[in-house]
Structure formats: structure tokens, C-alpha cells
Amino acid sequence: MEFPFPTVAVSEGAATLLVPDVPRRKGPGTAGPWPFYNPTMAVNRDLSAIVLSKWPRPLGSLLDGLAATGAWGIRMALELGVGHLAFNDRSREATRLIRENLRRNGLTADVHSGDLSDYIGKRRYDFIDIDPFGPPTPFLGAAFDAAKESSGIGVTATDTAVLCGTYPKACENRYGARPLRSAQGAEIGLRILLGYCHRLAAEGGDQIRPILSFSAEHFVRVHVLVESGSGSGSIGHLVRVGPGRFIVASGADRGAIGPLWLGPLGDAAVLRRLQPSAWTSVASARLLSLLKAECEMPPFFVTTDELAAGERHSPPRLDRFIEGLQEIGYRATRTHFHPRGVKTDAPSQDIVRMFRELSPTGSTDDSRPAS
Ligand SMILES: C[S@@+](CC[C@H](N)C(=O)[O-])C[C@H]1O[C@@H](n2cnc3c(N)ncnc32)[C@H](O)[C@@H]1O
Structure with a gap:
């Protein structure tokens, strides 16, 4: 044909x-004169x-x-x-x-x-x-x-x-x-x-x-x-x-x-x-x-970027942070929505506590109390 x-x-x-x-470029693509294939x-x-x-x-x-x-x-x-x-x-x-x-x-x-x-x-x-x-x-x-x-x-x-x-x-x-x-x-x-x-x-x-x-x-x-x-x-x-x-x-x-x-x-x-x-x-x-x-985690997730900004600490490694939450009895997993996101059923105070505990020593602000 x-x-x-x-x-x-x-x-x-x-x-x-x-x-x-x-020619194709990365991304969604737009309507053109010929049938579309991406x-x-x-x-x-x-x-x-x-x-x-x-x-x-x-x-x-x-x-x-x-x-x-x-x-x-x-x-x-x-x-x-x-x-x-x-x-x-x-x-x-x-x-x-x-x-x-x-x-x-x-x-x-x-x-x-x-x-x-x-x-x-x-x-x-x-x-x-x-x-x-x-x-x-x-x-x-x-x-x-x-x-x-x-x-x-x-x-x-x-x-x-x-x-x-x-x-x-x-x-x-x-x-x-x-x-x-x-x-x-x-x-x-x-x-x-x-x-x-x-x-x-x-x-x-x-x-x-x-x-x-x-x-x-x-x-x-x-x-x-x-x-x-x-x-x-x-x-x-x-x-x-x-x-x-x-x-x-x-x-x-x-x-x-x-x-x-x-x-x-x-x-x-x-x-x-x-x-x-x-x-x-x-x-x-x-x-x-x-x-x-x-799929069985609660809606939404927290990112280590947000925690790092709030705590003014460098973030721990994502896998270690997730393991840390699991070790204290919570469910925690990566999410496909964000490369630094964690879905967990842990309450906010335990998320922050684990984040502080696992932050590398290179924190950007040591003056904050560890609570
Ligand atoms: C993004 S492309 C579809 C891609 C396709 N599903 C695939 O998997 O490769 C959208 C297609 O919708 C067709 N289209 C746009 N508006 C339409 C309409 N109102 N009724 C029928 N087809 C339409 C366009 O001609 C185009 O081929």
C-alpha cells in the first residue's frame, strides 16, 4: 500500500x-499531518x-x-x-x-x-x-x-x-x-x-x-x-x-x-x-x-527533599530511610510518582524522627534540637 x-x-x-x-522528539507529541506514533x-x-x-x-x-x-x-x-x-x-x-x-x-x-x-x-x-x-x-x-x-x-x-x-x-x-x-x-x-x-x-x-x-x-x-x-x-x-x-x-x-x-x-x-x-x-x-x-499503601507520600528543607538536614539514603521506617514497625515503600518519595503509614513525628536519626553527619544546621 x-x-x-x-x-x-x-x-x-x-x-x-x-x-x-x-523526526521524533521526546515528550507527548502533538498533532501533525501524518498518523501519530510515539x-x-x-x-x-x-x-x-x-x-x-x-x-x-x-x-x-x-x-x-x-x-x-x-x-x-x-x-x-x-x-x-x-x-x-x-x-x-x-x-x-x-x-x-x-x-x-x-x-x-x-x-x-x-x-x-x-x-x-x-x-x-x-x-x-x-x-x-x-x-x-x-x-x-x-x-x-x-x-x-x-x-x-x-x-x-x-x-x-x-x-x-x-x-x-x-x-x-x-x-x-x-x-x-x-x-x-x-x-x-x-x-x-x-x-x-x-x-x-x-x-x-x-x-x-x-x-x-x-x-x-x-x-x-x-x-x-x-x-x-x-x-x-x-x-x-x-x-x-x-x-x-x-x-x-x-x-x-x-x-x-x-x-x-x-x-x-x-x-x-x-x-x-x-x-x-x-x-x-x-x-x-x-x-x-x-x-x-x-x-x-x-498499591496497598495510604494515599500520598513524603519526599526526602521536603523533609530536608524542613529539617535543614541532608537526607539519608532513600533505601536506608525506608528500611528504618520498616524496622520500627511501619509499612514503607518507594513510589513511582517521585524518585525521592516514600509512601508510608508512619505518623509525621516518626517520619521526622527517623529522618533526623539517619541523616548523614553533613547536616546543614546542627543548632536544631534532636527532640
Ligand atoms: C495521540 S493519537 C493516538 C495514539 C494511539 N492511541 C497510539 O497508541 O499510538 C490521537 C489520535 O486521535 C485522532 N483524533 C483526534 N480527534 C479525534 C476525534 N474527535 N475523533 C476521532 N479521532 C480523533 C487523531 O487523528 C490521532 O490519530
Whole structure:
């Protein structure tokens, strides 16, 4: 098949894909004249394939709603063996390329060219993937309208500067929620996206159950199951009361953030069963292992940067600090949200005590009492 752009064959996961041969830079990527393919998003597709392999409901049909080259849907079909597969993209060049990529991988599927919001309600799918340029909000109303009980929805958002607090006004306008620019910004942004999904599900009398949610590179990603019920306790506002510490507040309180999702980011029982596959990259396997370790920890985390600034002491080694908290009886683990973050159930005074105890002698201020 001929295309009006140069092409190159790439391997990703179990798939061989023909993609536009264009210069790529790191980061989210933006809409261009040719179908979009971003190799950095392989981690997103790796994690989708892993979680969908243990999805808690039957997966007879999948819709790759904003499919571009078809990379997501083709990988899911090859790596999971799903029966009915559909692709949609409004770009005609994209749908031609998807057909070629299906042929190359020995697959058949419905391929549709049009606006996702018009197409999405045409039939029911067990799982719909929404992976746009930037915010997913223009598509989520239609996706949750179309979702029935037991439907799964995967959502990627690359507008992380908005969700994570760099542009708070834009976040209020787009997601109806106040973010917080902070070390915890990515977790807050992820919870704002989940809170937004929850509110849309609630409009149809349903609730969401997050199965796997994470932040990576330049995006946040959620995989949720739509279920009947209200889930009303899972959403609220918070106020920051210390490094990595937030308490439930009213939306009218000074400094309140949210509304955001306060429940678990994933389903621990499902996560425990997840394993890298033969097609999982080393980076994705590492992310999976962090997600498994932190899935049963309380929300939010403290960073040694924040503690060092507050205590005016150099931080201890992160592993030693985590072991120290574990040795005095608390749960503590690294978090994928921040390279110097620790998720723990230890109370603030014991976190600070352990930090002081393990700080190297090169502290920047010896005049403070050790308490
Ligand atoms: C970020 S790319 C998708 C990447 C793809 N999911 C992957 O894994 O490689 C977004 C795609 O959405 C398509 N698109 C944008 N707005 C759309 C709309 N309203 N309806 C259907 N497709 C749309 C674009 O043509 C583009 O191919």
C-alpha cells in the first residue's frame, strides 16, 4: 500500500507496525499531518496489555477509539487474543495505515473513520481506549454515556501541566477541580482525572472502580471498571497540612484542592496477579513492580527533599530511610510518582524522627534540637 509520507517498520510488543518515518522528539507529541506514533508511549501500551490480561471481567470486544496507527489495539489483539476488535480515527490516512497494520499482523477488525464522540455509542464494547493529544475531557462524556455496567475504560491524559498544578485556572475550567503544584502534583493530577471520571459515571447512576492507574513520562493513565453503585465516599476535597500530609476538607476551605478521587488507585487483588510478559520492556516491568509495591499503601507520600528543607538536614539514603521506617514497625515503600518519595503509614513525628536519626553527619544546621 502506498502512503503520501515516508514509512518505516518498527517492532513494539508482539506487533510489527508500519509508522510514518518522521523526526521524533521526546515528550507527548502533538498533532501533525501524518498518523501519530510515539515510541515513548510503549510503556502505556505495555501496562495496558498486562492489566487487560487479568481484567476482572470478560473481554470479548475492544475499541481503540483514537487509534492513529492502531498500535494499542493491535498489541491488545496479539497479546491478549481478544475476539472482536474495532478501531476509530477521524484521519483517513490513519485508517488506511491501520488497515495495512492489521494485514501485516494477520488480524481482521472493524475500522471506522469519523469523530469518536459520534461513533462511540454505536455498539457496546467491553473496553474502550481513549488516548488523545492532550486532554481526554472532550471524549469522556460520550464514553461514560456509552459505558454500561462492567464496561472498562482506559484514559490517557497528556495535559499534565494542567492536572499537576502548573496551570490551576485551566484545571478548574477543564476538570472542575483545583490542583496543587507540589511534589505530590502527579498523584493529585491522577486523582483529579479519576474524580472527573467518577463524576461522569455518577451522572449515569454508576461508579468507577480503578483497576490500575499511574503516572509516567509526560502522561497519566487510568484503567477503570464501570459498576453500579454510588461510590460517594470516594471523592472529596483536601487541604495540605504538612509535607505529603493532606486532610479531608470542604471545597470552601482556604487552600482546598479537588474535588479528587480519595479511594485506591488500583485493585490490589488484581495488581498482585500482574506479571510482565515476554513483550514487556525493562522500564515497564520496573514501573509495574513499583505499582504493585505501593498499591496497598495510604494515599500520598513524603519526599526526602521536603523533609530536608524542613529539617535543614541532608537526607539519608532513600533505601536506608525506608528500611528504618520498616524496622520500627511501619509499612514503607518507594513510589513511582517521585524518585525521592516514600509512601508510608508512619505518623509525621516518626517520619521526622527517623529522618533526623539517619541523616548523614553533613547536616546543614546542627543548632536544631534532636527532640
Ligand atoms: C495521540 S493519537 C493516538 C495514539 C494511539 N492511541 C497510539 O497508541 O499510538 C490521537 C489520535 O486521535 C485522532 N483524533 C483526534 N480527534 C479525534 C476525534 N474527535 N475523533 C476521532 N479521532 C480523533 C487523531 O487523528 C490521532 O490519530
